[in-house]
Amino acid sequence: MTCLRISIVVLVVCLLGCKENSKPKATEKQAKAILKVSAPATADTTKDKQEIQKLMRNLLVWAEEGKKVPDLLPFVINPRDSTVTGFDLGKLKGVDDSLRITGFFSKEFIDNYNQIIQVLDGKMRDKEIAPFSTGEIPPFAFDSDVDPWCDCQDVPYDGANAFSVAANLVEVHIVNLNKESGRMYWTWGSLPKDVSPDWRTVTYKFSVKKEGGKWKISYLQGFDIKKA
Template sequence: MNLLKISIILLLFISCSSKKKENEAQSEKLKNEQLSIKNTTITKKDSIVIQNLIRKVYKWNKSNKRNYFNIGIEDNDFSVVSWSPEGEKAIKYIGIDWNEFDSIKNDLEKTDYFSKGFIDNYREILKNIDNKVKNGKYEWYKGYLPPFGTGANEWCHCQDYPDEYWNTMIINTIELKNDSVNLTWDFGKDIKWNWINDYKTGYPLTVIKESENWKISYMDGFDKKHY
């Protein structure tokens, strides 16, 4: 009987010891996973800052509305008659108005909302448009839709939008990738035009941390694929 008790105690001890080691191993594994996750996550404070950044960007854009790509320089050679696609006389653009770009660039930089990479990419798109106009790949006329872009507002891929939508906009998806955060947003449910989101699957943009501040580094309407 005593031998049986001793055997049971030994078995319990071995079982507890084994369980303890298993728990320790699991705890260490979890700790390592948490450290790994920690290196690619954002804090609650970051998420609030990012959300506020996006809202500020769209509020700023509404109050500083201007053309960002349809900024052509007019052909001043009036001896050459240009004809629009509709067969009417029209003023033809012969390239990008780089003075206008400089003005836009200064405005973007002053906000401190946009990364250097975003502004550099914007300039590269305009250079691409400028080259295509000058080599004849694009025919571009004043007062007509340009031969590039999506035909919609590059900031939201929309023709219409609710008033002060930056107050209702919500983030649909979010993905962490290295040091950047990819996300999509729409106008939100608490808007007057509930139907508008049926035509919008989410507008993609990316933010990165630059000089200790979160900034917009990519917007789909500023993607080279549209130009």
């Protein structure tokens, strides 16, 4: 009788063990995926963000100083009445070279800029855009009444060097970012306490891409092809 009881106990233990072992377990691949999802922001992401923020600030300082910033609108001007009749596409190479030499911009960005000018030139040739005086605001959105580098006419800071100060205070934010590309936006940083609330909601979208191992700007909100 005692032997029978022992046998029953052993059988129950074995059955419980088999039931436990039959539960599905995460595969090695699934385990890695779980760890990847639950892992916090990596040191690489933080480093990339810092590099991109420095890139954007340097770009804005360069744009504000204006010494080597090319004329983005190479107009063809009628000397008789100072009206703009089109674009000198032959000057695009010089503009492209000026942008490329900065090291800020990717090929994609420069190609997009060229496309904007070509579209605008085509519209003027097709009379979709009428000739206009050089003293007027151009009748299109690109580089007209706002600065395309920041999509702004003013900055939320005071002082003689307000624009330079602003350029060095922008803060970048990640929408998505991997090792090769990313979508981001920037906001004005270190805003004065008495600044208008509107400034706190201002954002500027941009994208980046790795070229030659370095982050470069591939898209800027102020250079959207929709502005052409």
